[in-house]
Amino acid sequence: MxxxxxxxxxxxxxxxxxxxxxxxxxxxxxxxxxxxxxxxxxxxxxxxxxxxxxxxxxxxxxxxxxxxxxxxxxxxxxxxxxxxxxxxxxxxxxxxxxxxxxxxxxxxxxxxxxxxxxxxxxxxxxxxxxxxxxxxxxxxxxxxxxxxxxxxxxxxxxxxxxxxxxxxxxxxxxxxxxxxxxxxxxxxxxxxxxxxxxxxxxxxxxxxxTHHKVGKTEVPKAPGMKYKHYAPDAQVYIVDHESDWPAALAWAQAQDYPVGAMAIDPVLAANQLPANVEAYTLGPDLASASHRLFAGLRHFDLESPVKGILTQGFADTGLGAAYMNRLNKSAGQVHFQK
Known part of the structure; x- marks a missing residue:
């Protein structure tokens, strides 16, 4: 067709x-x-x-x-x-x-x-x-x-x-x-x-x-409640706090493969990125990050050979609840651990 x-x-x-x-x-x-x-x-x-x-x-x-x-x-x-x-x-x-x-x-x-x-x-x-x-x-x-x-x-x-x-x-x-x-x-x-x-x-x-998880035999009332969503080929790691980024980037530098880093501009500007890390800006704030999240995941899926994607987390309130809902699903609930 x-x-x-x-x-x-x-x-x-x-x-x-x-x-x-x-x-x-x-x-x-x-x-x-x-x-x-x-x-x-x-x-x-x-x-x-x-x-x-x-x-x-x-x-x-x-x-x-x-x-x-x-x-x-x-x-x-x-x-x-x-x-x-x-x-x-x-x-x-x-x-x-x-x-x-x-x-x-x-x-x-x-x-x-x-x-x-x-x-x-x-x-x-x-x-x-x-x-x-x-x-x-x-x-x-x-x-x-x-x-x-x-x-x-x-x-x-x-x-x-x-x-x-x-x-x-x-x-x-x-x-x-x-x-x-x-x-x-x-x-x-x-x-x-x-x-x-x-x-x-x-x-x-x-x-x-509600954050109700739908069981295997239960029919969800809305899209996105039961199955994994928003996942690129590379594993996504949620970086929960801005203070965690130096450790996350040190971890990335130790890998023998390229890693993506998705964060807002102030975070990217405050940290030195290793040579094997490609940055993708989520813009200046949470509103722009919500707008650019899927585009960033798509970028690394289609245009860059990364095997891991460090992505900035936000507080799970207001618009942050929508952002974190999508990000948690794309990461399969995987958070960066120091």
Missing amino acids: ETQIFKPDQIEAAAALIKAGQLVSFPTETVYGLGADATNETAVKQVYAAKGRPSDNPLIVTVTGQAMVEQYAEPLSAKAQALIKAFWPGSLTLILNLQPGKLSKAVTGGLSTAAFRNPANQTTLALIQAAGVPIVGPSANTSGKPSPTLAQHVYHDLKGKIAGIVDDGPAQVGVESTILDLTADVPTILRPGAVTEEDLEPVIGTVRS
Whole structure:
């Protein structure tokens, strides 16, 4: 299969492929997604096949707004409507109860709930409108690999496996959306993202965060809860504190292979890098680090022969919770030990 590259002014051609049951990658403000008609079970199953994704890992349903959600979900609660008004379009995904039979179990992982998101990207909203249907939207990468923040990342992983990619430049946020379960007794964050607990609580009151690990026989309610994610070929080591970097770099210098170092500018400037260490800047602060994390992992995966990647950790609060959620998964919870 030839994978076509579309520009934002070629949305009608990309939408025609979606309507024909083909797969098209689309841009969002977080990462690039892999789109298929969410009402076409055959097309949805092709998403799992193209990504190599386990079939019990549910898919996010990408919509143009509340009206489209109401075609598939049960009547929206006051909290759901308040969140939609406050954060959509944007980086918040809501898990809602479905109307019976409205979406295939291939979308939901066999559950009676589905995750809905309205991205803050006009190109993708135009794509959905032109296709006339919601589209599933998992990240457009080989399952388990770092999420794509550029169209080139998608092409590397999925060329020949999907019909098209809509190239709208780099993603602006860089980590996937916050996933909030509104079917729980207390609204619960299942995946942290750019919309934080502190952002949500003024709108709907108490919000719970969970780091529940899904068992082998349990179906996760949201993507990324059960399987290893975001992992480059090289082992990632989390450097927990800025004071640990001299020891981490001394360890790197003792290795007989090249090592990557991903950190913010002040950390890189404060430390002398050995000859076998390649630096990748995460920018000036946590916000830029969250934006550049996946791009950095992709850089070392595709463009550099490193066999280990030292990566800066941050406090697990606010936006740091989203960053550390992704980093811990990419590292398999491996932290640098002095």
